[in-house]
Amino acid sequence: MxxxxxxxxxxxxxxxxxxxxxxxxxxxxxSYLFGGLMVVSFLWSWLSVRWIAVSRKTRARRAQVGRSVDxxxxxxNRSLLPKLWLEVRDHSDLPxxxxxxxxxxxGPRGSYRWxxxxxxxxxxxxxxxxxxxxxxxxFGLFLSPRRLAxxxxxxxxxxxxxVERFELPMGMLSGGEAQRRxxxxxxxxxxxxxxxxxxxxxxRIHWSSSARKDKLLVKEFDIDPLVDIWLFTxxxxxxxxxxxxxxxxxxxxxxxxxxxxxxASTEEYNVVVTASLAQYFIELERALGFAAYVxxxxxxxxxxxxxxxxxxxxxxxxxxxxxPYTLSQMLTLETPYLTRGTTLIIVTSSLDAAWVSEAxxxxxxxxxxxxxxxxxxxxxxxxxxxxxxxxxxxxxIPTIIIRRNDDLTAALAQRPL
Numbered sequence: 001m002x003x004x005x006x007x008x009x010x011x012x013x014x015x016x017x018x019x020x021x022x023x024x025x026x027x028x029x030x031s032y033l034f035g036g037l038m039v040v041s042f043l044w045s046w047l048s049v050r051w052i053a054v055s056r057k058t059r060a061r062r063a064q065v066g067r068s069v070d071x072x073x074x075x076x077n078r079s080l081l082p083k084l085w086l087e088v089r090d091h092s093d094l095p096x097x098x099x100x101x102x103x104x105x106x107g108p109r110g111s112y113r114w115x116x117x118x119x120x121x122x123x124x125x126x127x128x129x130x131x132x133x134x135x136x137x138x139f140g141l142f143l144s145p146r147r148l149a150x151x152x153x154x155x156x157x158x159x160x161x162x163v164e165r166f167e168l169p170m171g172m173l174s175g176g177e178a179q180r181r182x183x184x185x186x187x188x189x190x191x192x193x194x195x196x197x198x199x200x201x202x203x204r205i206h207w208s209s210s211a212r213k214d215k216l217l218v219k220e221f222d223i224d225p226l227v228d229i230w231l232f233t234x235x236x237x238x239x240x241x242x243x244x245x246x247x248x249x250x251x252x253x254x255x256x257x258x259x260x261x262x263x264a265s266t267e268e269y270n271v272v273v274t275a276s277l278a279q280y281f282i283e284l285e286r287a288l289g290f291a292a293y294v295x296x297x298x299x300x301x302x303x304x305x306x307x308x309x310x311x312x313x314x315x316x317x318x319x320x321x322x323x324p325y326t327l328s329q330m331l332t333l334e335t336p337y338l339t340r341g342t343t344l345i346i347v348t349s350s351l352d353a354a355w356v357s358e359a360x361x362x363x364x365x366x367x368x369x370x371x372x373x374x375x376x377x378x379x380x381x382x383x384x385x386x387x388x389x390x391x392x393x394x395x396x397i398p399t400i401i402i403r404r405n406d407d408l409t410a411a412l413a414q415r416p417l
Contacts, residue, residue, distance in 0.1 A: 005141050008034055041137035045144040048135035051079035054088060054148060065119045065159035070101060074113045077106040087134040093128040094118060099183035123158040123317045124254045127151050157313040158271045161408040163280035167415055168343055169368040170399050193217040227341050228302040229281055233274045233292040234348035239267045240321035241349060241376040266405055267321040269374045274347050275316050282309045290335050295323035299334065328354035340366035349374035351388045360395045371399045378404040
């Protein structure tokens with residue numbers, strides 16, 4: 001296009017100079033023709049990107065790795081002049097997103113639409129837009145760009161795997177897994193009624209049943225299975241181990257996937273395991289709490305329902321293993337307010353023995369810790385996990401070991417060591 005304009009400029013100057021030297025009107029007319037052609041072409045290209053409206057409709061602002069983002073683009077020509085061609089360039093930073101499109105001729109007051117389906121390959125928060133419109137004149141002399149600065153955000157949640165079974169540590173405190181055993185204390189689970197015997201508390205008498213049966217009946221209770229569960233996710237920089245093949249977008253950016261498998265990083269396995277366990281417990285209608293430094297502090301008090309699940313997934317979507325706080329420090333800072341009988345699931349790849357000592361202190365307080373250990377030696381780490389696993393066995397902390405390329409559904413369903 002630059003060469004074409006240069007050729008017109010040369011012809012314009014040549015014809016003008018020839019006319020000045022020869023005095024012949026033909027060369028002057030020819031120079032006027034070339035000059036007019038340049039002016040008309042410039043105005044045509046400028047008008048080609050004016051009075052154009054582009055709208056993008058994203059089906060949902062949240063997606064998940066393994067699914068897709070669906071978008072609809074609509075270009076409306078609001079002028080009475082046709083648009084011969086139009087290029088729409090998309091500058092979104094969502095990996096694999098290719099929404100740029102060349103729009104064919106649009107008549108006066110006409111419109112054109114196209115659809116884009118982008119597979120979600122990596123978790124994170126991404127920007128959709130801005131857009132740049134590019135068009136030109138029919139002679140191919142000028143290109144006129146116009147930038148549309150409107151943007152929006154989309155969050156891609158991490159992938160989850162189905163968890164068929166996850167064995168929690170058992171205990172006799174009110175609030176473990178359902179044990180189908182009667183409790184001599186009052187819980188929220190009334191199992192039935194029985195005849196009154198001397199020594200039963202009067203506040204356990206079921207008065208409506210007693211009036212109906214004309215004898216004293218008292219309520220029986222099951223051990224409450226709805227104890228709080230906490231998920232502690234270790235995203236400390238000291239515990240991060242990645243295979244040499246892992247490539248990030250920038251220094252602290254998302255991992256660029258090379259296949260459909262989970263990237264060979266303890267960070268990604270940590271996030272996927274945490275998200276899968278969160279989904280499992282929320283579906284069981286358990287009260288689930290969550291704590292992680294991502295690297296900023298994120299702590300959610302135990303709740304049930306999809307709202308809690310969305311908060312956890314949104315946090316994990318942007319989580320990075322760059323926190324300066326170690327797992328031991330995290331346990332020291334975040335566990336003083338955990339109540340007796342709470343089940344604490346620690347998801348980590350840290351081989352630091354200090355956090356095991358902190359977990360032992362929690363056990364003495366009546367908190368039941370459990371560890372899901374992402375074995376860093378299988379991701380290229382130089383230190384074996386055998387010593388830490390021995391310490392966990394001595395501390396009687398149930399542990400599930402997950403290695404690189406494991407089937408996570410089967411790994412999470414195994415009996416803790």
